[in-house]
Amino acid sequence: MKINKTWQGRVGASSSALRRYGTIALVVLAAISGLNTMWDFVFGRPTDVVTPARIIVNKSAVVSSFAEDYVTTWLTATSSTSKSLKQFVSVNSAELHLPTTPAVVIGSPTVVAVTAEGTAGKDDAAEVYSVVVGINQRPYDAAAPIRAMYRVPVLWSKFGPRATGLPYRVEGPGPGADLAQAYPTPLTPTDPAYKVVSGFITAYLTAAGGVEQYVTSDSMLTGLGGQYLALKDSNGKDLPLVTGVSAAAAVPTQPADGQIAQVLAAVTAVSSQYANVSMTYPLTLRGVGGNWSVAGINRAPLLSTDDDMVPVPANAQQSTN
Template identity: 25%
Template sequence: MSPAPTGRRQPAPSADPHTPTVHEAEAKQETGWVGGWSTGAQANSTALLRWLVWALIALGPLLGTLAYLSVPTTSPAPAPKNTPSTPAASGGQGAAGFASLFLAAYLSAGRGDEPELAAYYPPAGNLQLDGVSGRRRGEQLTVVRLRQIDTSVWSVTVAARVTGATPSATPSMQPGASSSPATTTGALRYFQVPVATAPGGGGATAYTALALPAEVAAPERATTPELVYGAMHPALPTDPRTQAVTSFLTAYLTKAGAELDRYLAPGTRLTAPSPAPYAGIAVDQFAAEGESGGELVVSVPGDGTTLRLLVTLRATGRDGVRLPLTYALTLKARADRWEIASLDGAPALTPPPPAPVASGTPGPATTPTS
């Protein structure tokens, strides 16, 4: 007796052994497979990617810092130096030298030397000079005055001993100009030269003349300031100060410093001219600090006393010619004799008087007398 049909159709067996059966498909659905991926594996991958992104975000500043530090260190380009619009005050020294060179060329210039002057003063190229080139010359050129007229302009006064000047050889700087009056050969003359400065290449200073030299009068001589010394008086052989300075100057000028130290105060160091320039000396006069002159001095004060002297002498050269010289010295007493404490660079000036007390300022208190 055959079994009764249940109404449920049994699936036909698949001919392909690799084709999953209905039960296998249902099993896959139950285990979470979607499109060949397990839903569990997909969730794990998503979580992994999420953590990776967060890790990159967290490591971002650290990675940036490492990248910055890994860049090779390079020295920053030096800031461009601003070229000063005006030269420093030290440009006056260069202006003085430039003016001296210009004046030397100017004094010896003649026909055909216009381009040489144009190197210092460009408009000079259009001049027409008279006279023979080199007939007169400027010798012993010395800057005697230097004034800063403007930020970049200097007025330089140069003294020159002009030789070879005659009325016929005096150049005229302009066409048709008449000859200047006769000049004394070898006369000392003074010329004022205006010089402009400007920044040059490589940090140097450039110079140019603003005009031709102008002949001017000699600079005014200053009034001799008052010195601390008294009147000059003869250097007596019995005076200990005469003995001290004579011994010192003899060793200093005639012995090239031999035995010089024996005349110097402790701590004083001096170097004598070498070779010795003179064969002998004679101290004629001296003036002592705070002394009116005429006092007879035969003793030496206590140790440590200092005294400034202005000494005049005659030094006899190897040719027998005597030359007057003046020395400012400071003496110091020690062991009943004078020693040389210093060879001063210049005579000492009398200090200026104290400033007057302003009105209303209380003066020193005085005790009334009964």
């Protein structure tokens, strides 16, 4: 059917109008959508990142605990206790060739690393985790302990965690490297800063008390309630717990108010089981009224920014990998 010229013009005009108004409508809708997104971002409920993070943390905790128990049971399993492994993994006990007595004596396991390795199963219904468990083990009670690492593959599903195979021995993260501490200036026992540090350590670690005499008002330090004792000399007299103090820079005898000094104290104390315990305390000192006071115990000692790191030889790390 043919359309006359009058209707052709009307149809053409209508199409142009539809395209024009349709384009305007799309632009308006896009703008509204963008404004809505911006409004939600600024004034609306923020994106929930806490719930997914909490779920992941909870799964990792359960998977880690499962792997620790599994490695402990596996290392100490015997031919008479082989069925205990079935709570962790589906294996044929007869094919394990377990010993009649535990193969090793072990300490408490710790989780070294846990990583998510992807999904598995139909419709990705399960998650795969890899857990590295570290444990101190020795062939018999009197032997020196060796740090060993075992990787455990774990399948997480709605039914809970389940190992997908037996643990296997892996290398550790490496022996690491050494870096010099940045306390090049030794102090003498007659230095005021040394005396403050020595008095503080004694008050902080032992039942002597009096921590408040050595700390600033904002230090929040109160002492450990007498967890340690002092060494005794041959006459039964208490020896100082602090055996040496070094500083990051020269420490004046009389500090200005607010002046800061970073020091490292070498400490030897006696535990409640009467065993010697060596420790090092990185401390921040602050000048108050012309005297040094302990402003805080640092979370880590100062390390050199000038020296290179020295890799520790691989054989320095006890291992049978």
